[in-house]
Amino acid sequence: MLLPRILSAIVMAVLFICAVFVLEASNFIFAMGVVVFLAGWEWARLSGVINQAGRVLFAAFIGFICFVVLIYNLQKTLLYLSPLLWLLALYWVMRYPALLIWRHIFSRLLFGVLVLVTTWSSLVVLKQSDNFVVWVLLLMGLIWGADSGAYFAGRAFGKRKLARFVSPGKSWEGVIGGLLLTQVGIVVFAILSDVTFFNWCMLAAIALITSSVSVLGDLTESLFKRHEELKDSSHLIPGHGGVMDRVDSLVAAAPIYVLLLSLAGWL
Numbered sequence: 001m002l003l004p005r006i007l008s009a010i011v012m013a014v015l016f017i018c019a020v021f022v023l024e025a026s027n028f029i030f031a032m033g034v035v036v037f038l039a040g041w042e043w044a045r046l047s048g049v050i051n052q053a054g055r056v057l058f059a060a061f062i063g064f065i066c067f068v069v070l071i072y073n074l075q076k077t078l079l080y081l082s083p084l085l086w087l088l089a090l091y092w093v094m095r096y097p098a099l100l101i102w103r104h105i106f107s108r109l110l111f112g113v114l115v116l117v118t119t120w121s122s123l124v125v126l127k128q129s130d131n132f133v134v135w136v137l138l139l140m141g142l143i144w145g146a147d148s149g150a151y152f153a154g155r156a157f158g159k160r161k162l163a164r165f166v167s168p169g170k171s172w173e174g175v176i177g178g179l180l181l182t183q184v185g186i187v188v189f190a191i192l193s194d195v196t197f198f199n200w201c202m203l204a205a206i207a208l209i210t211s212s213v214s215v216l217g218d219l220t221e222s223l224f225k226r227h228e229e230l231k232d233s234s235h236l237i238p239g240h241g242g243v244m245d246r247v248d249s250l251v252a253a254a255p256i257y258v259l260l261l262s263l264a265g266w267l
Contacts, residue, residue: 008238012246020136028127029070036120037063038243039251042233043116046224046244047108062113066120075121076262082118082255085111086213089220089252096166096223108224119251122258129267138189139210139257143249145185146178146211147218153177162215167222175215182211202264210257217252221245 019031040059049055069075088111092102101107126135154174162170186207190200221244225233232241240246261267 008240012237012240016140020133025127029124032120032123033063033066035243035247036066036116038236039247040112040116042236042242042244043112044109046221046228046230046233047112048105048228049109058109058112062116065113065117069117069121070124075124078118078121079125079255079259079262081114082122082259085114085118086216086252086256090216093163093166093216093219093223096163097227102223103227115251118255119247122255125258125262125267126254131266135261135267139250139254141185141189142182142207142210142257143214143253145182146214147249148178149181150174150178150215153180163219163222166219166226170215170219175212178215179208179211182207206257206260206264209260210253213256214249214253217249220252221248 019028023031037059040062041055044055044058049058069078092099096102102111126132126139129135150170151174153176154169154171157173157177158171160172161168162172162175183204186200186204190203195203221233225231233244234242236242237246244251258267
């Protein structure tokens with residue numbers, strides 16, 4: 001099991017590097033569309049759609065919506081939906097398992113459409129930036145930093161459960177450790193970039209919000225998997241589960257991150 005996991009990780013790393021450093025805008029948009037299509041196929045199962053044809057149809061519908069968004073240049077506008085979506089997700093996580101509305105297939109499917117389309121839109125907007133490489137690497141650093149910091153801090157100090165019924169392994173101490181690590185990363189980034197103190201504070205605030213929301217993305221997918229009694233979103237990636245298992249934090253963090261950068265005037 002270890003070898004397939006390592007090989008899959010290498011392949012994913014190569015694909016990520018190619019997407020960031022090699023692909024032109026049109027090819028990048030298409031590549032992200034493929035990722036969203038696969039994530040949509042998995043999301044249908046997380047929403048309770050067992051029929052294979054239904055899952056493919058749902059993924060195709062998301063692809064169609066992305067195409068419409070691109071044609072009418074609605075990417076930036078859609079980003080304003082993301083705070084509402086993740087406030088709703090926070091409410092679901094906090095009220096699990098008592099709340100009933102999220103259990104309906106239609107509610108979960110609609111949420112999935114909006115989440116995946118806003119994620120795709122945010123990456124398209126980010127790609128159009130002159131500093132795309134810097135911003136996307138910072139985004140991934142925040143997500144990975146929050147996840148890694150939470151893992152090690154949770155193992156060392158974790159006592160108080162973050163969401164006992166959704167993801168028993170996560171703790172408040174772990175989350176705090178992850179947020180602290182991302183702030184250390186922002187300090188390093190600010191020093192290397194030679195930014196003003198005001199911009200440093202802005203980056204720190206964006207990092208704090210982005211990292212916090214990335215945790216919520218992980219919890220939301222865990223909620224759906226727990227309800228459907230699934231360990232992984234699929235088995236598309238040997239040793240790593242499915243696409244959603246790899247991008248659950250990204251789908252929450254990216255739209256919020258790009259929206260905040262845009263509001264700050266950096267996109």
